[in-house]
Amino acid sequence: TEKDLERILEAYPAKVKRNRKKHILIKDSSQEPQEIEANTRTIPGIITNRGCAYAGCKGVVLGPLKDIVHITHGPVGCGYYSWLTRRNKAKTPPDGKNYLAYCVTTDMQEKDIVFGGEKKLAQVIDEVVEIFKPNAITISATCPVGLIGDDIQAVAKAAxxxxxxxxxxxxxxxxxxxxxxxxxxxxNNGLLEWVVGKGEMTAAPAKYSINILGEYNIGGDSWEIHRILEEIGYHVIAVASGDGSYEDLKNAHVADLNLVQCHRSINYIAEMLEIKYGTPWLKVNFIGVEATCQSLRDMAQYFGDEELIKKTEEVIAKELARIEPILEQYRKICKGKTAFCFVGGSRGHHYQKLFEDLGIETVLAGYEFAHRDDYEGRQVIPHIKVDADSKNIPELHVEPDPKFFKLRISPEKAEELKKKIPLSYYAGMNVDMKDGHVIIDDMNHFETEEFIRILKPDIFASGIKDKYIPHKMGIPSKQLHNYDYSGPYAGFNGAVKFAQDVTAMFTNPAWNFIAPPWKGKPLLEGQLQK
Ligand code: CFM
Ligand code: HCA
Known part of the structure; x- marks a missing residue:
């Protein structure tokens, strides 16, 4: 309740309290639209789960492109801690060009910080070309590179x-x-400028040609999505970027539709591709059985082909007949349980659907770093305050491509479709939350403990850093970033795997053996000095 929330916030100094209050909502549909503050600075000293811009660029969006060698220009730690920890899987093609298992970094030392690291970077590029002969190279700058002023663009150009x-x-x-x-x-800006449109294709190579944007093949998710889409008859040109490649992405401009799985990380390029090439995008969600079926039906509606609609229904019926009896068994254990679903961006929303399939209700959800549109829907974008931090990131000016721009559907048809399917639109998480449930942005360690104490969820879905908080409080935690050795969780087979993993957590007696340390004796004993 509002009173509980007030009590939690009471622990903060006044200024911090004012700040954090704007990041937390108790859903109340009578108050629509409820505004939330997001994508603003974390308060120094608060234990956040957020990462950095380098992690989002190299680690998340670029890193999974397998035929590229990704060079981290910086001290060794940045490269090391983004070395496949996200479990973005990739198959090695016959030409052997899959470099994901390597961690390539300039390993900057004090000497490079003092005298500059450009020469070393150029040398690393020479070595990379000699050893690997990749299809392309990326250089990602880490903090010290910007601080000392190394010109990585000049080095890249010369190389x-x-x-x-x-x-x-x-x-x-x-x-x-x-x-x-x-x-x-x-x-996203770099991929639009330097990759998409550089391929030789001039028209879609097959019927129902699509790209999948914002799907990173964590634990094999995109393989399951491919399996379903290909069975229906779709032709996937490129994926940004799970098990994806520079070679495929070059031709992304010829697709007839872009699917957007993770809106947060990839909406920029989806929007720019629509302006530049005329390709509309469709918000999909392949996490959850119901959500997957809905996404498949929306796709079929976009193409509007009777044969495709029929095939879609056939595949859905076949898959459901196969997995429903299995899920039903797991539902017996999962039904009626409650969850927290706090992940970095889109998953804080997407996984609520999968929990729902199993009869689990999400009572608190949020994102580490998403923007207001991921909570409230894209209609708020024009009203979002542009602050100094967001001004830091270049907005590309994009125009229709003179050679490749082609309207895929008429403006009238697009308007008609927009009434039925999320075409070039995302409604955000808030509409799907129930009244009384908590929506929270950039939740920190303190708030995590407090909300667990009040709401006592049966399962906590979150990340690598914060999973130990619920563990120590005797609550199972399903890590939803890299899935901790498990997955895939997408599509139909993924839902079964997820049901298995979650049920195993509920039935594991270990959680009842744990008494949080503070229930026993004090962790520290002593006297305060006068
Ligand atoms: Fe998109 Fe992602 Fe996510 Fe994300 Fe991430 Fe991730 Fe995530 Mo970790 S791209 S926003 S920056 S769905 S790495 S695969 S799990 S925080 S919720
Ligand atoms: C990242 C990657 C990460 C980290 C996970 C976590 C991932 O943001 O740099 O901190 O729990 O999914 O691996 O989000």
Whole structure:
């Protein structure tokens, strides 16, 4: 209740309290629209789960492109801690061009900080070309690179001329934004400018040609999505960027539809591709059985082809007949339980659908770094305050491509479709939350503990850093970033895997053996000095 919330916030100094209050909502549909503050600076000293712009650019959006060698220009830690920890999987193609297992970094030392790291970077590029012969190279800048003023764009340009392969510099220094979200935007800009449209294709190679944007193949998710889409008859040109490649993405401009799975990390390029090439985008969600069926039906409506609609229904019926009896078994254990669903961006919304399929209600949800549109819907975008932090990130000016712009559907048809399906639109998380449930932005360690104490969820879905808080409080935690060795969780087979994993947590007796440390004796004993 509002009173509980007030009590939690009471612990903060007045200024912090005023700040955090704007990031927390108790859903009340009679108060629509409820505004939330998001994508603003975390208060120093508060234990946040957020990452940095470099993580969002190199780690999230660029990193999964497998035929590119991604160079981290910086001290070794930045490269090391983004070395496949996200479990973005990729199959090695016959030409062997899959470099994801490597961690390539300039390993800057004190000497490079003092005298500059450009020469070392150029040398690393020479070595990379000699050893790997990749299809392209990216350079991602970390904090010190920007601080000392290394010109990675000049190094990239010179290397590209020298070696004759694309070398792309990304100024995604960690501090460029308030979270990894800034890095998504920087990566999207680069992919639009330097990759999409560079391929040889001039028209869609097959019927129902699509791209999948914002799907990163964590734990194999996009393989399951591919399986379903291909069975229906779709032709996937490129994925940004799970199990994706520079070679495929070059031709993304010829697709007839862009699917957007993760709105937060990829909406920029989806929007720019629509302006530049005329390709509309459709917000989909392949997390959850109901959500997957809905997305497939929306896609079929977009193409509007009777044969495709029929095939879609056939595949849905076949899949449901296969998995429903299995899910029903797990539902017996899951039904009636409650969850917290707090993940970085889109998953805070998407996984509520999968919990719902199992009869689990999400009583608190939120995002680490999403923007107001991911909560309230894209209609708020024109009203979002542009602050100094967001001004830091270049907004590209995009125009229709003279050669490749083509309207895929008439404006009238688009308007008609928009009434039925989320075409070039995302409604956000808030509409799906029930009254009385908590919506929270950039939740910190203190608030996590407090909300767990009050709402006592049966399961806590979150990240690598905060999963230990619920563990210590005797509550199972399903890590929804890299899935902790498990997955895939997308599509129909993913839902079954998820049901299995979650049920195993509920039935595991270990959680009842844990007494939180503060229930026993004090952790520290002593006397305050006068
Ligand atoms: Fe999109 Fe993602 Fe997410 Fe994200 Fe991330 Fe991720 Fe995430 Mo971790 S792109 S916003 S920046 S769905 S890495 S695959 S799990 S925080 S909720
Ligand atoms: C990142 C990647 C991350 C981290 C997970 C976490 C991921 O943001 O740099 O902190 O729990 O999914 O691996 O989000």
């Amino acid at each position: 590209q001329e020298k070696h004759g392969i694309p070398v792309m510099g990304f100024n995604c220094e960690g501090y460029r934004g308030v979270s990894q979200s800034a890095g998504h935007h920087i990566a």
